[in-house]
Amino acid sequence: MLLMELLQVKALSKVYPGKINTQALTDIHFNIEQGEFVGIMGPSGSGKTTLLNVVSTIDEPSAGEVLIEGISPHRMNKKELARFRRRKLGFVFQDFNLLETLTVAENIVLPLTLDNRRLSDIEASLERVAGKLGIADILKKRTYEISGGQRQRTAIARALITSPAIVMADEPTGALDSGSARQVMESLERLNREDHTTLMLVTHDPVAASYCSRIIFIKDGRLAAEIHRGESRQAFFQHIIDALSFWGGHSHELSSIRV
Numbered sequence: 001m002l003l004m005e006l007l008q009v010k011a012l013s014k015v016y017p018g019k020i021n022t023q024a025l026t027d028i029h030f031n032i033e034q035g036e037f038v039g040i041m042g043p044s045g046s047g048k049t050t051l052l053n054v055v056s057t058i059d060e061p062s063a064g065e066v067l068i069e070g071i072s073p074h075r076m077n078k079k080e081l082a083r084f085r086r087r088k089l090g091f092v093f094q095d096f097n098l099l100e101t102l103t104v105a106e107n108i109v110l111p112l113t114l115d116n117r118r119l120s121d122i123e124a125s126l127e128r129v130a131g132k133l134g135i136a137d138i139l140k141k142r143t144y145e146i147s148g149g150q151r152q153r154t155a156i157a158r159a160l161i162t163s164p165a166i167v168m169a170d171e172p173t174g175a176l177d178s179g180s181a182r183q184v185m186e187s188l189e190r191l192n193r194e195d196h197t198t199l200m201l202v203t204h205d206p207v208a209a210s211y212c213s214r215i216i217f218i219k220d221g222r223l224a225a226e227i228h229r230g231e232s233r234q235a236f237f238q239h240i241i242d243a244l245s246f247w248g249g250h251s252h253e254l255s256s257i258r259v
């Protein structure tokens with residue numbers, strides 16, 4: 001497949017109005033190509049979540065433009081935007097956002113049932129994503145009966161079931177122990193490698209970030225640096241640590257971490 005700019009972010013700024021305005025993002029430019037796995041890092045308060053929220057249409061930009069597959073979702077009306085989100089975007093959150101009263105399977109297929117798909121299509125899609133995420137054997141369980149890592153893999157399966165253009169994740173490993181975090185990141189890496197799923201995630205965890213193919217650092221709401229992964233995840237991890245100690249962002253916590 002030809003490389004294509006799946007996401008284009010142009011001159012993006014975000015101001016939160018208040019007694020004193022907060023300039024959370026200033027003149028951000030970057031692109032994500034189809035099949036990339038991009039991490040966003042930076043110190044606390046640097047604007048990572050704001051960036052993800054504006055790019056993922058949860059929030060509105062104050063200036064500038066976001067294009068997804070060449071289309072500007074921020075110009076859509078409410079109904080168009082809801083449909084665009086459901087079909088084109090996959091969301092993964094730190095705290096999973098699963099419905100406790102539903103089973104794992106029911107949670108995963110929710111976006112399709114909301115879209116009135118045929119039952120046979122829904123079942124085929126469920127089988128496909130559950131297999132990919134290694135959760136085929138827990139589909140009948142309720143979400144309170146499964147582990148944190150399994151919950152997050154359920155949430156990822158739900159994000160993927162519509163075959164979205166891009167999956168966006170905010171601290172997907174933030175609520176997990178290191179072993180479950182690793183499994184979740186390995187699942188995401190596999191989805192990216194085998195299916196060319198395009199992923200954008202915000203993380204402060206350099207181990208999680210080392211599974212990405214590119215990291216964009218932001219500081220004080222501006223783009224600060226960008227690094228690419230070569231062959232080895234170990235070497236990329238070291239690059240990330242070096243960049244964090246230069247640009248700021250949790251590097252002091254890392255002295256004893258194993259990759």
Ligand SMILES: Nc1ncnc2c1ncn2[C@@H]1O[C@H](COP(=O)(O)OP(=O)(O)OP(=O)(O)O)[C@@H](O)[C@H]1O
Pocket residue numbers: 016022023024042043044045046047048049050051204
């Ligand atoms: N809803 C809001 N209203 C006003 N100011 C906000 C709002 N959300 C974030 N901010 C401010 O915007 C700036 C960027 O915040 P943001 O949450 O995007 O940073 P972050 O890099 O994700 O931080 P963290 O790593 O701590 O989650 C901060 O100064 C923050 O206080």
